[in-house]
Amino acid sequence: MVNETPNGATSDAARWAALIEAVATRGDRAAFAALFEHFAPRIKTFMRRSGASEQSADEFAQEALLAVWSKARLFDPGSVGAAAWIFTIARNLRIDVLRREKRGGRDHTVEIDPEFHVDEGPQPDAGLAASEVESRVRDALTHLSEDQLRVIELSFFDEKAHAEIAQTLQIPLGTVKSRLRLAMNRLRGQLGDFS
Amino acid sequence: MTIHHHPPEELLVAFAAGLLDLGQHVAVATHLVGCPHCRAMVRTMEHVGGLVLADLPPTAMSVGALAAVEARLDGPGSSLAVPPRVGAGLADVPGLPPFVREYSAGPWRWIAPKVHLRAIQLPVASATRVFLLRSRPGTKMIEHTHTGFEMSCVLSGSFVHAGGHFGPGDFDFGDGTDDHEIMIDSAEDCICLVAMQGDLKLNGMIGRLLQPLIRM
Numbered sequence: 001m002v003n004e005t006p007n008g009a010t011s012d013a014a015r016w017a018a019l020i021e022a023v024a025t026r027g028d029r030a031a032f033a034a035l036f037e038h039f040a041p042r043i044k045t046f047m048r049r050s051g052a053s054e055q056s057a058d059e060f061a062q063e064a065l066l067a068v069w070s071k072a073r074l075f076d077p078g079s080v081g082a083a084a085w086i087f088t089i090a091r092n093l094r095i096d097v098l099r100r101e102k103r104g105g106r107d108h109t110v111e112i113d114p115e116f117h118v119d120e121g122p123q124p125d126a127g128l129a130a131s132e133v134e135s136r137v138r139d140a141l142t143h144l145s146e147d148q149l150r151v152i153e154l155s156f157f158d159e160k161a162h163a164e165i166a167q168t169l170q171i172p173l174g175t176v177k178s179r180l181r182l183a184m185n186r187l188r189g190q191l192g193d194f195s
Numbered sequence: 196m197t198i199h200h201h202p203p204e205e206l207l208v209a210f211a212a213g214l215l216d217l218g219q220h221v222a223v224a225t226h227l228v229g230c231p232h233c234r235a236m237v238r239t240m241e242h243v244g245g246l247v248l249a250d251l252p253p254t255a256m257s258v259g260a261l262a263a264v265e266a267r268l269d270g271p272g273s274s275l276a277v278p279p280r281v282g283a284g285l286a287d288v289p290g291l292p293p294f295v296r297e298y299s300a301g302p303w304r305w306i307a308p309k310v311h312l313r314a315i316q317l318p319v320a321s322a323t324r325v326f327l328l329r330s331r332p333g334t335k336m337i338e339h340t341h342t343g344f345e346m347s348c349v350l351s352g353s354f355v356h357a358g359g360h361f362g363p364g365d366f367d368f369g370d371g372t373d374d375h376e377i378m379i380d381s382a383e384d385c386i387c388l389v390a391m392q393g394d395l396k397l398n399g400m401i402g403r404l405l406q407p408l409i410r411m
Contacts, residue, residue, distance in 0.1 A: 041253030084245030091213035137242040
């Protein structure tokens, strides 16, 4: 692998992609179990940090992996990295889930599963292998300051993220927003021709 | 189409993270259809999301979780899935994301002189309602949102207010702090997709609902 990173991130990505493809082409249950062992506990952490209860986060992680199984055929390793693909599956599932849970009704039977395909026409990064995009993003992240990284990471977890980030980092809300904007601009700058 | 007005960065990040409610998500997705620039930003954030997810420390799953999921692998699929949608009420509206075109929609309803509204029925209740707003050329209105923020994405035609000129693909984000006088300045009808926070109890009472939004 050209983009092998010291921590083995790229080979991990290739392994996960191969596992998803094994699920897609052969319904490979051992491959599914391997994906489950790695991703379900992390999706659970993700949901716990987003404010979900222990039980709800556990159920959510199970549903997300079930969706990975049923959507595996839609995975296109040429256009998206395995981790990003699994992230977007969990992302789509969690839209409104937390909000509804706060309203009291934990009705897990009528949740939404929209396919948020908004891509029409060629992708700006078409032709760039997903593994390269992912390693570029990883690389770009290392160029951000600790503060910028923290703001970006925390931005993934809660709808009230910005107010809470401000509280956590003990900085004004405006500073959170400007740090996020700076970080995004730096990311975009680092990625250059890709975005 | 040249797009001049984009959603703020924090909104794109929240979109990529899945933190918007469905109504808001639809509004941003509609902008993304026409905006490769913001699509690239969202895709970048999705990659970041993948890396964030992959680097999180694991939380042990409940005992038997894998077995429980394995037992369901050959079943009818996730219980989170919605039943198949009926009708294609919005197939005739250009500029909408494909997934939105499958939602059903009400009829066009008159809400004010030269202004019609068509409600979009989301598959699940959302705190943010979504509708199409069609205004005749030359219409002037006061946009006044006191309930919360409002997002509009122009599908066709154009309008102008103190914040600039908005044509197809442009995204107008109002946080409820300003009153804008809006003027439709295109020769053809201006159609926007609007996502607006409001009190769910008002659902169905479109006339009253829009009173604070549009005053002639």
